Amino acid sequence: MIRLEGIVKEYYMGDVVVRALDSVDVEIQRGEFVSIMGPSGSGKSTLLNVLGVLDQPSAGAYYLEGVDITQLRDRELAKIRNQHFGFIFQAYNLFPELTALENVMVPLMYAGRPRRERRERAEELLNRVGMGHRLHHLPTQLSGGEQQRVAIARALANNPTLLLADEPTGNLATDQGAEIMGILQELNRQGTTVVIVTHDPAITAYGKRLLRLRDGKIISDGPVNQVAQEA
Ligand SMILES: Nc1ncnc2c1ncn2[C@@H]1O[C@H](COP(=O)(O)OP(=O)(O)OP(=O)(O)O)[C@@H](O)[C@H]1O
Numbered sequence: 001m002i003r004l005e006g007i008v009k010e011y012y013m014g015d016v017v018v019r020a021l022d023s024v025d026v027e028i029q030r031g032e033f034v035s036i037m038g039p040s041g042s043g044k045s046t047l048l049n050v051l052g053v054l055d056q057p058s059a060g061a062y063y064l065e066g067v068d069i070t071q072l073r074d075r076e077l078a079k080i081r082n083q084h085f086g087f088i089f090q091a092y093n094l095f096p097e098l099t100a101l102e103n104v105m106v107p108l109m110y111a112g113r114p115r116r117e118r119r120e121r122a123e124e125l126l127n128r129v130g131m132g133h134r135l136h137h138l139p140t141q142l143s144g145g146e147q148q149r150v151a152i153a154r155a156l157a158n159n160p161t162l163l164l165a166d167e168p169t170g171n172l173a174t175d176q177g178a179e180i181m182g183i184l185q186e187l188n189r190q191g192t193t194v195v196i197v198t199h200d201p202a203i204t205a206y207g208k209r210l211l212r213l214r215d216g217k218i219i220s221d222g223p224v225n226q227v228a229q230e231a
């Protein structure tokens with residue numbers, strides 16, 4: 001589904017160049033569940049943002065279903081982003097003034113769905129993540145785990161081929177984190193491809209494949225039990 005070749009991402013800080021990704025090659029197949037680990041500053045979020053086309057690489061090629069998308073314009077990239085990717089962040093990033101239902105309806109509005117369909121679909125998605133009983137709550141009226149479940153429902157709104165999660169359990173207590181991981185695992189079983197960044201070795205057990213980064217380079221990549229043993 002996705003192939004990155006020789007991806008470099010550099011940030012310019014005045015005269016200083018920070019190389020966040022250094023010649024990264026990675027392939028992601030449909031249906032995979034990939035965990036990304038590595039020390040702080042190793043480039044995990046940068047890699048996730050490049051994968052989700054939130055960020056443009058400085059060099060290298062990005063093939064989406066065989067097509068190199070690195071040369072596309074912003075407008076076309078935004079369209080690809082909306083059609084293919086769903087994002088989940090550590091800080092949930094819900095719209096504070098909107099209810100759970102309205103938060104999930106936002107991407108459906110951008111996708112131009114009719115009002116009635118937006119509501120039905122949002123409700124169905126919230127039911128799917130066990131939040132059907134909290135449709136009209138504002139984010140501040142929800143627990144962290146509940147907010148993250150709403151964020152997952154929102155990420156699923158446009159039926160993404162790939163769900164990208166950056167430390168989705170980072171702000172949660174262990175049991176709430178386990179619930180969130182259970183939902184992601186179930187979504188993966190139903191066919192959604194999942195890539196997750198985590199600090200927590202226990203989280204990688206939910207996935208099948210583990211990719212380790214250090215200093216912007218991939219230092220290992222393979223089945224979870226195998227790669228975890230190398231560490
Ligand atoms: N916008 C930016 N401008 C300059 N440097 C940046 C920027 N974003 C990231 N970096 C640098 O790129 C490197 C990789 O950052 P990244 O956020 O990908 O790390 P990470 O592995 O996600 O770390 P953490 O575990 O702390 O979230 C770091 O050295 C960071 O300081």
Ligand SMILES: [Mg+2]
Pocket residue numbers: 044045046166
């Ligand atoms: Mg990060």
